[in-house]
Amino acid sequence: xxxxxxxxxxxxxxxxxxxxxxxxxxxxxxxxxxxxxxxxxxxxxxxxxxxxxxxxxxxxxxxxxxxxxxxxxxxxxxxxxxxxxxxxxxxxxxxxxxxxxxxxxxxxxxxxxxxxxxxxxxxxxxxxxxxxxxxxxxxxxxxxxxxxxxxxxxxxxxxxxxxxxxxxxxxxxxxxxxxxxxxxxxxxxxxxxxxxxxxxxxxxxxxxxxxxxxxxxxxxxxxxxxxxxxxxxxxxxxxx
Numbered sequence: 470x471x472x473x474x475x476x477x478x479x480x481x482x483x484x485x486x487x488x489x490x491x492x493x494x495x496x497x498x499x500x501x502x503x504x505x506x507x508x509x510x511x512x513x514x515x516x517x518x519x520x521x522x523x524x525x526x527x528x529x530x531x532x533x534x535x536x537x538x539x540x541x542x543x544x545x546x547x548x549x550x551x552x553x554x555x556x557x558x559x560x561x562x563x564x565x566x567x568x569x570x571x572x573x574x575x576x577x578x579x580x581x582x583x584x585x586x587x588x589x590x591x592x593x594x595x596x597x598x599x600x601x602x603x604x605x606x607x608x609x610x611x612x613x614x615x616x617x618x619x620x621x622x623x624x625x626x627x628x629x630x631x632x633x634x635x636x637x638x639x640x641x642x643x644x645x646x647x648x649x650x651x652x653x654x655x656x657x658x659x660x661x662x663x664x665x666x667x668x669x670x671x672x673x674x675x676x677x678x679x680x681x682x683x684x685x686x687x688x689x690x691x692x693x694x695x696x697x698x699x700x701x702x703x704x705x706x707x708x709x
Contacts, residue, residue, distance in 0.1 A: 514538055515606040517577050519630040523598025528638065533630050535573050541565045541675075543637045549645050559641050563675040566705075572629065577604055579622035587623050588615035600627060632671035635664060640676030647683055651693075654683060658696040665703055673704035680704070 515537040522530050528547030535541045543561045565573070580587065582604040594617050602623065603612035618624060639661045646653040664670050673680075683689055683697035 513605060513607045514540075515574065516604070517573050517626075518601075518603040518605070518612075519626070520601040520603075521598050521631070521634070523596075526598060528634070531634050533633060535565055535570060537570065537574060539564045539567070539570050543634070545634070545638065545641075547638050547641065549642055557641075559638075561637055561640070561675075563637075563672075565672060566674055569629075569672050573626065576622040576626045576629075577602075580620055580626065582609055583611050583613040583623075584609075585613070587613045587618045587620050589617050589619045591617065602626060629671055632669055633675070636670045636672055636676060639664070639670075640679050643676070643683065644679045647679065647686065647689075651689055654689060654693045655696070658683075658693060658700065661700060662696060665700070673700060677701060677704045 517535050519533045520531070528545040531543065531545035531547070533541070533543050541563050543559075543563070545559050547557065547559060549557050577583070580602070583602045587602070596616055599614060599616065601612055601614045604610075615623070618627070639657065642657055643654065643661075646657055661670070665673070680697045680701050684694050684701060686694070689697075
């Protein structure tokens with residue numbers, strides 16, 4: 470027997486079809502939007518960045534980035550020797566010590582994460598380079614540029630980062646000499662020891678890998694290997 474669709478049945482089926490289609494469209498939209506939603510969640514690791522631009526100095530440009538979890542990086546255009554005509558682009562990734570990163574983030578906090586003016590604005594002071602301190606996390610993104618600051622925490626951060634740059638540039642040159650000019654290692658390590666004795670280095674552990682290579686290389690003379698071993702002890706690694 471042929472059945473006829475009543476008006477109520479027709480509207481019921483139409484409503485069910487519409488509901489199913491609506492649910493499908495909503496699901497597709499939700500899936501499409503999820504990546505953007507996930508990216509919007511606060512996942513940024515707190516990071517402090519120091520930048521220096523000082524034409525005529527060596528290097529005349531570098532950037533140091535330190536994350537709260539210790540992951541750090543360094544980029545510069547420092548020369549491998551005073552006779553070099555052009556700067557050598559240099560990049561290094563390293564892990565900053567727990568003590569080092571605690572110091573950096575404590576000083577950044579004392580400096581109110583560089584919110585507001587930190588430059589002394591003293592026009593009579595000679596230029597010591599354009600420096601920028603920046604702080605980034607899930608909520609903040611602040612930075613300030615200065616020549617000289619009277620804020621004690623900013624002064625301490627500046628000294629620390631400049632000393633860290635000195636350390637990393639030593640590591641850069643040592644790595645080059647080890648590969649191409651072993652006879653230059655002795656003078657470089659002498660200069661590094663002097664800088665360390667005068668308090669001009671920071672985070673020697675950042676260059677421990679190249680120091681260890683020098684200490685272990687039988688093609689390097691003993692006195693140089695001994696110097697490298699002493700620097701390793703200062704780095705807190707104690708060698709192998």
